[in-house]
Amino acid sequence: MIDFIAAAIRIATPLLFAALGGILSERAGVFAVGLEGMMLMGAFAALIGAWASGLSLVGVLFAIAGGAAIGLVVAIVTVRYRADNMVTGLTANIMAIGLTSYLLRILTGVGRPVAIHLTPLAPWPIPGLADLPFVGPLLFDQPPLTYLAAIGCVALTLFLRRTQAGLTLRATGENPEAVFASGVEPMKVRMLAVVACGAIAGLGGAVLSLQQIGTFTDGMTGGRGYLALASLIVARWSPLGAALACLVFGAAEAFELRLQGFGVPVSSYVMQMAPYLIALAVLAGLGRSSKMPAAIGQPLHWDR
C-alpha cells in the first residue's frame, strides 16, 4: 500500500509542477497548451546544466530558465502579437521536441546513443518526521523537488488569494479592461504570468530528468503536459485541487503498473489509455459547469 501511494506521488510530482504553472497562465487569461514544451525544455536544460556543472542546483536553475524561455516565446506570440493561444502552445510543444532533440544530438553526436547519465536525486529524509509509521516514508522521505512541489502548491494558493499581485493576475484573466482602468498594464501581467508558467513547468521537467530518470530521451514528457492541462481544468484552476487531480492521475498510472506486475490479462496498451480516458471522462462529466476565467484566450486589443 505504501509502495502504491509512493508511486502515485512520484508520478504526480512532475504533473503538479506543470499544472501549477498552467494555473498562473490560465488565471491571467492565456490557455496553457504549451506546458508540454515547457516541461520538455526544462527536462533537457536541467540535465545539461547538472551534467556540465556537476551540480544538481545548477540543473534546477537551468530548468527554470529553459522552461521560461519557451514561456517567453509563447508570451510574445500570444500576448504581444495576439495569436491563437491553442495553436501557438501546440507549436511551442513541437518546437521544443525538435530543439531538444537537435541540441542533444549536437552535444552527443549523430547516430550514437545518448551519453549523458546522472544519478537521480536522492531523497532528503526530514529528521524525526521521516521515522513516523506510514506517513513518514510517504511525506517526509521524498526527493527535494517533491517537497518544492508541495510548497509551491500552498504558496500559489496564498499568492492568488491573499496578495495584491495575485488579485491583479486573476482580474487580468476575468476582466482586463478593469485592470487597465486601475492603472496596470494587462499585457505585462499576462507576459509575466506566461513566463512564470514556463519556469514552473520547467521544474516539472527537471523532476523527470534529474530526480526520476537521470537522463534525457526524445519527447520524454510523453503527453504529461496535456494531462497537467486536463488536471488543472478539472480542478477548476485551484492549486490544491490540481494537486488532488494530479494524485488521481498518478494513482491511475500506479494502479496500471501494479496490474501489469501481477500479470492481469489486460493488454498494456489498453491500460496505458487509462489516464487519457479518465481525463476525457472527467472533463465530459464537468461539462458546461466548469467555469473558466472569463477573458481566457481573448486577445488584448489596445496598444501603447
Next chain:
Amino acid sequence: MSDLAPPSPSAPSRLPFAASLRFRSGEGVAIRIAVAAILSLLCAAVLVALSGHSPLAAFAAMALGAVGSPHQFGVALNRATPYLLAGGGVAMCFRAGVINMGAEGQIALGGVGAAAVALVWPSAASALTVFASLFGAAAFGALWAALAAAIHLGRRVHEVLATLLLNFVALLLVQQTLAGPLGQSGAGFLQSPETPPASWLWKAPEFGAHIGFLIAVAAAAALSFVLWRTPFGFALRVAGSSRRAAAYAGFSIPLVTWGVMLLAGALAGLAGGVEVLGVHHRLIEGFSAGFGFKAVTVALLGALEPLAVVPAALFIGLLEAGAQSMQRQIGIPSALVVVIEGLTMLFVLAATVRRA
C-alpha cells in the same frame, strides 16, 4: 452591439468556447508568410552554425537532397501527400472556428482502416481493392473525428482538449491492433503483414512517387470549391468569422462543426491510408508520428486556403526530404527540420493570424 442579439433568446449568441482563426488581411498574407519562412530559415542557419557546420553547405545539401534527382523529388512528393490531405481538412476546420488538433489520431486510425480492409479483402481486382481500402481509411478517420465532435458538442469539452487527448488513445489503439488482430507475429516490432500487391497505389516509374499526391491535389481543389462555392462553405465561413452572425443568419453551429469535423476526419484518415498503401505497404507502429502537427503547419502556412495548402505541403515535403539527405551527408541532425517547421509556424502565427 445589443441590437444585434439573435432573434430567439434560446439561440446561443456565443458558445462559451467560441474560437476562430482569422487572417488579418487578404492582401499581403503571401508576403508575410514568405517572410516568416525566410526568418525561420535564418534562425535555422544560426542553429547549424552552433553545431560547427557551415549553414551554406547545410542548405546546399538540403536543396540537393530535395530536388537533386527524380527519385529524391519523388520522396518529397510522397512526404507532402499526407500533409496535404490532412492539412486541407484542418484548414476547413480552422476556417469554421473549430480548432481540430486530432489529425494525428485520425491519420493513424486511417492507416488501420486501410490495412484492415486490404488484408481481409478477398478479391484480387486491383482498382476495387484500392478503392475499398481507401474508403475504409476515410471511414475510420471520420469515425474518430466524430467521437471528438460528439464529446465537444455533447459535453462542451473544448475541442482542442478532446482531440488532443483522443490522439493518445488512438495511437495506443493502433499498437493494440498491431499487438493483436492485425499484427505479424515474430516480426520483432509492431507491424502488420504486407498488404497484397493489388492494394498498392500506382507508382510513377523512376520518380517512385505514388498516385496519392494527385488524389491529394484533387481533394484540395474540391475543398476549395466547397469552401467558396457551396452553401455549406458559406455557412462555415460565417461561423468562423462570427458566431453571432452565424446564429443570426440561422446557421446551426453544431451542424457546421459536425460537417467540418467529419470532412477533416475523413481526409486525415485518407492521408493515413495513402501512406500505408503507397509507401509502406503495411501498417507499422508510429508510421504517422508527427503527421497531425504537420497538417496544422501546412494549413496555416497555406493561409487556410485549400489550394494554397498545396505549395505549403510541397515546401514541407521538400524540406524533410532534403533534411534526411543532409543528415546522411554532413551529419547535421535531421531534427533541425522540426525546429524549422516550429519556427515558421510561430512566425506565421505572430505575423498573420488573429483570434477573432
